[in-house]
Amino acid sequence: MATQHGFMDPTAGSGEARIAPAPRPMDLAGKIVGLLDNTKEQGELILQTLGQALRERHGVARVVIRRKEHYSKPAAEAIISQMANEVQVAIAAVGG
Amino acid sequence: MTDATDEFEFFLQKQWSDGLPVVTPTDERIAWMLKGTRRDPEEIIGRVPPALGIATVRSVAIHALMAGCKPEYLPVVLGALALMLREEFNMNGVQGTMHGVAPLMIVSGPYARQIGIHGGNGCFGPSFRANATIGRAVRLMMLNLGGGIPGIASATIFATPLRYTACLAENLERSPWDSLAVSRGYRSDDNVITCAMVESPRLCFDDVSEEPQRLLNGIADSMVAMGSWNMHARSDMVVAMGPQHAALCSGAGMSRAAVHRRLCELAGRKVRDLRDGGNWRRERALAFPIAVDPDDDDCFIPAIKDPQDLHLVVAGGWGPCTAVCHGWSGGSRAVHGTYET
Numbered sequence: 293m294a295t296q297h298g299f300m301d302p303t304a305g306s307g308e309a310r311i312a313p314a315p316r317p318m319d320l321a322g323k324i325v326g327l328l329d330n331t332k333e334q335g336e337l338i339l340q341t342l343g344q345a346l347r348e349r350h351g352v353a354r355v356v357i358r359r360k361e362h363y364s365k366p367a368a369e370a371i372i373s374q375m376a377n378e379v380q381v382a383i384a385a386v387g388g
Numbered sequence: 389m390t391d392a393t394d395e396f397e398f399f400l401q402k403q404w405s406d407g408l409p410v411v412t413p414t415d416e417r418i419a420w421m422l423k424g425t426r427r428d429p430e431e432i433i434g435r436v437p438p439a440l441g442i443a444t445v446r447s448v449a450i451h452a453l454m455a456g457c458k459p460e461y462l463p464v465v466l467g468a469l470a471l472m473l474r475e476e477f478n479m480n481g482v483q484g485t486m487h488g489v490a491p492l493m494i495v496s497g498p499y500a501r502q503i504g505i506h507g508g509n510g511c512f513g514p515s516f517r518a519n520a521t522i523g524r525a526v527r528l529m530m531l532n533l534g535g536g537i538p539g540i541a542s543a544t545i546f547a548t549p550l551r552y553t554a555c556l557a558e559n560l561e562r563s564p565w566d567s568l569a570v571s572r573g574y575r576s577d578d579n580v581i582t583c584a585m586v587e588s589p590r591l592c593f594d595d596v597s598e599e600p601q602r603l604l605n606g607i608a609d610s611m612v613a614m615g616s617w618n619m620h621a622r623s624d625m626v627v628a629m630g631p632q633h634a635a636l637c638s639g640a641g642m643s644r645a646a647v648h649r650r651l652c653e654l655a656g657r658k659v660r661d662l663r664d665g666g667n668w669r670r671e672r673a674l675a676f677p678i679a680v681d682p683d684d685d686d687c688f689i690p691a692i693k694d695p696q697d698l699h700l701v702v703a704g705g706w707g708p709c710t711a712v713c714h715g716w717s718g719g720s721r722a723v724h725g726t727y728e729t
Contacts, residue, residue: 299398307442333671
């Protein structure tokens with residue numbers, strides 16, 4: 293695709309798409325929350341602490357922690373669909 | 389031409405460059421670049437993570453043009469991108485990482501020689517159009533199609549000068565051994581690219597050693613810094629041995645395989661040393677693909693956890709120096725393969 297100046301847009305046709313974020317819940321009371329461990333060292337301690345806080349302070353019914361293969365790789369489709377079926381809210385750990 | 393339509397300023401304002409001016413892609417110039425391949429311009433090479441922009445032969449040609457390539461470089465750019473999009477290379481992680489690594493391309497075979505990819509004197513630096521522009525084309529695609537821009541999809545702390553370009557050949561004219569590709573089973577007339585995620589080279593000078601053992605001790609020392617991920621995870625490493633150092637080893641009867649093996653044996657540190665600084669964590673050691681005892685002070689931790697992760701090449705000009713590029717921790721495995729010319 294040419295720009296208005298006659299130069300080609302190097303990103304044209306590269307498949308840009310907008311993906312709407314999942315709707316955010318207004319509260320977590322009674323919900324099942326999934327926490328995705330990204331495998332970074334001691335991340336599981338942070339997630340366990342977070343899970344406990346969610347139960348105690350926000351009335352979360354149950355916390356499900358799953359661990360992906362490697363922190364630098366996307367979670368496998370199987371884990372994503374498993375969490376999608378099992379939990380109502382999922383939080384993915386980032387960084388480390 | 390006014391400021392508003394200055395072609396160089398236009399591309400810089402659009403963030404369609406690496407911060408340097410690019411060759412403006414016009415229809416005429418793109419058609420010229422596409423003469424470098426017989427492939428269908430609409431053929432899809434793949435999606436570049438994390439933004440997953442689609443790279444076609446045409447969009448690769450546009451970026452090669454922008455980077456300053458000649459049409460005859462295009463097959464290398466196409467081949468390199470396809471390799472880098474292999475799952476095991478983990479481009480997604482490469483783009484997002486805090487680390488400052490870049491995909492270093494080592495190009496072997498007759499086509500690299502024909503188009504002038506340089507492996508001699510000054511091969512990691514400026515002055516060689518093929519090296520400068522082929523690597524730059526790859527980087528421009530990682531930015532424009534993949535979105536790997538610091539502060540957007542890249543969390544890199546420092547990045548590396550290798551992110552402007554990272555492409556070289558071996559110095560086969562002065563190497564006593566076969567190429568890296570031949571050592572992996574390719575024929576000498578195969579056109580092969582190897583890509584490994586590495587940091588900028590650090591140099592190991594040694595104008596003293598007169599026999600390999602002392603020389604390799606020094607090179608191995610350059611491979612084992614406490615803060616290097618090679619000491620704390622399975623990581624690739626490129627050792628570009630200067631021809632003079634390679635000649636010293638070869639003159640003493642050492643083959644490439646023998647030097648490779650010896651560096652794997654020598655490059656490492658004991659747990660006692662690693663505890664004193666850097667990234668040492670007991671749980672990291674337990675995650676190694678090799679058995680080590682992180683509670684044993686005398687346990688030797690090798691920089692190279694699997695011999696295939698050490699990419700030993702002969703490159704650079706004549707002089708008493710070897711370049712060592714440390715790797716990345718993030719689960720990227722080096723890739724290699726032939727490409728279509």
